[in-house]
Amino acid sequence: MRRVLGLLTTAGLLLLALALASCVAPAAPEAPMAEEPMMDEEVTLTIGMNELVTSLDPPTDWAIAATWIHTNMFDCLVWRNRETAEFEPWLAESYENIDETTWRMKLREGVTFHNGEPFTADAVVWTYSRIIEASRDEFITYNQWLFIDQMNVLDDYNIEIVTATPEPAFLSKMAGTGCGIQAPEHGRAQAESGADYMPVGTGPLMFDSWIKDDSITLRANENYWQGKPDLDVVIWRNIPEVSTRVANLLTGDVDMIVAVPPQDWERVNGNEGTNVVDFLTTRVMLLALRVGPSSTMEDWAGPTADPRIREAISLSIDREALLGLIDGMGIPVLSRVTPPTLGSDAKFINQLGEYNPERAVELLAEAGYDGEELTFHSSTRWLAQKEVSEALEAMMEAVGLNVDLQVLDVTTFNEQVYRPNRNEEIYMTALGNSFFDPWITVLSERSDRRERSGWAGPNADAADELIRAAAVNMDPEARAQQYVAIQELIAEDIPYVYLYQMRDTIGLNDKFAWDPPLDGFIWLGNIDATANN
């Protein structure tokens, strides 16, 4: 018996030793613990995210979480005010468009990077030349920066950026994904060393530590050119499971969480010290209908090639019912160009559109529709997307369409349908516009990029001309009209059925006073973090 007990004790001790060894084994730096005495005096904001950054080099990672984190660490030359949607001088103190392709920028003096390097025109040249001189596989935002033709340094604080063609979206792109200015001397040394590239910016928060896939800790930049932010430490934690994220907010382990599902609003609002705030995103949930074959679907000849079938699909959809399924987390729209984006038009926004199943039945009869199958690809990426897809399938079948709904997991949908342009008659997704400029919302309908829609015909040709003309039109008013005209052509030919502009939510601890801006963008340079403390 002693031998058995000894064996069990040894096994237990071995397990304990393994556990202890694991605890003391060298690991990546831990995020600071909330109860450390040093931290007690500091204002720490912990944010529960549903994804985390995979790179600290802004042009290489453009996920929403990455963009938020990068923008807090790196300043851009231009800032898009997320209250007014206007562009404002930022690291560029002023800028002017001296001719159709030349932008002269006066840079802000006295700004230093987190490592103490001074910010000068050299930093601008380093930041953007390393993207445009690289290859496509190195930077996911590579295409976005190809508009830069030359950068002429006039002196340390004056630079001219020459674009390859007139670029009306210049300011939007200069404030867009991957725009963060990086310290040149540090960057060149890093690039030469061959180590993991970890650039340094001038933003309100500085890098402290990073446990990949788990958390990233940033500290306030004491020397920030707009003044030190109203907090000391920000910890971004990756808590992918939504119920865990909500529990963390309820217990006070985190102060802010993204994407609170409707079923938890009451619990969060009923809990002392926490509340849910909602905001309108730029994302629009839509159905994309294949109109014709393309190089990736050369033999496609489905029912949605007939405009009457596409119109019948559009008329069969009751947007009000769909909004009920997502607990009102959206507004009905008939376009992807949403306010305050240039070219957004009231006739497409907050409109339920025509719901007329009777007319849809007539159109199917006129088209001689005989029950041919329509493959409908969807995924589970967005709020209640599966339920909304099933409702859409039922609505379409109610008018006599034969719909084969395939709800895929997000990875499969992206790999097999969306990214390789292998979509058949219908696919459903939500698309946003972080640039607040319409160029990206219609880019896929330019004639050389219609792999997903196969859109053709007189209206498609007219849209193509307008898309190309608007892309180089430096007159904002005329450009806005061109984008309205493109939306009208799309509404007429129906390669897309737009459903609703999505709302999103943030759960917040009351001790931090923060109103989510236009698109829920988390920038903490001006957070009133101590207002309610």
Place this chain on the structure above:
Amino acid sequence: MTTYLASRLLQMVPSLFLLTVVLFALMRLGGDPVMHLAHPEASPEEIAEIRAAYGFDRPLPEQYLKQLRMMLRGDFGESFRFRSPALPLVLEKLPATMELAAVSMLVALLIAIPAGLLSAIFQNSPLDLGVTTTSTLGRAMPNFWIGIMLILLFAVHLGWLPVSGRLETTSIILPALTLGTSVATSLARILRSSMLEVIRQEYMTTAKAKGLHRWTVVLGHGLRNALIPFITVFGLQMAWLLGGSVIVEEVFAWPGMGRLLLNSVKVRDLSVVMAGVCVFALVVMGTNLVVDFLYTTLDPRIRYSSS
């Protein structure tokens, strides 16, 4: 014994080789990593350019052989998600996962051994019924559900324990309970049945007839003999436990290998998946080897030879 150990270690080589072949085939035939590397609006030409840059345009056997050559040098390649070497990424997460696995196993043993023993000794009693019913229920309940229920009870309602992460010493309790209890259900059932078999053996009657105390008979003569099948299942449960850690780490935001693997599989980050699964496989194989040697301690009649 040394020869046997060497032969067992050598047997791991073809197993690992087969594992890498199957894994590579599943990862590369099941999805296309380029679809995660390219901009969503990338044209077919741009996609082709990226495919060529990463070498994904080469024939699959050629890609596999390249990967294999690298792995033989201890280099699993670079994670395209993090743009850094894959193996250090995995090893950085290993301590957290092993810590969770070890504490979960300890929890499982602390629950399973008394439960299995008492259930066998008091067969058909209300206690036995309770243990078997709880085991069946525990086995039927998915890990993620148990995890969320534990969070709601102990972290949200009672406020005794942290919800998630690995920031405090007590952070491990809930994930370890979630994993440990599910392993305990299997272990308790196997210990119960092997104890029931042992209790009926003649040497048990002899021990009782000699006037030994009931618990001396049960623990000294019974448990030792019942432990052999128990230890076998214990070893096998290590694989199940590491697999289960993928879900539990996701629910509890535990920064271990399971989470890293899950996120890597989602974007076909082959180098990380390959490194992670190979490390998992080595841990499981190592555990089974240890179990084999435990047999000799439990039953001195067992001897290993290379033949």
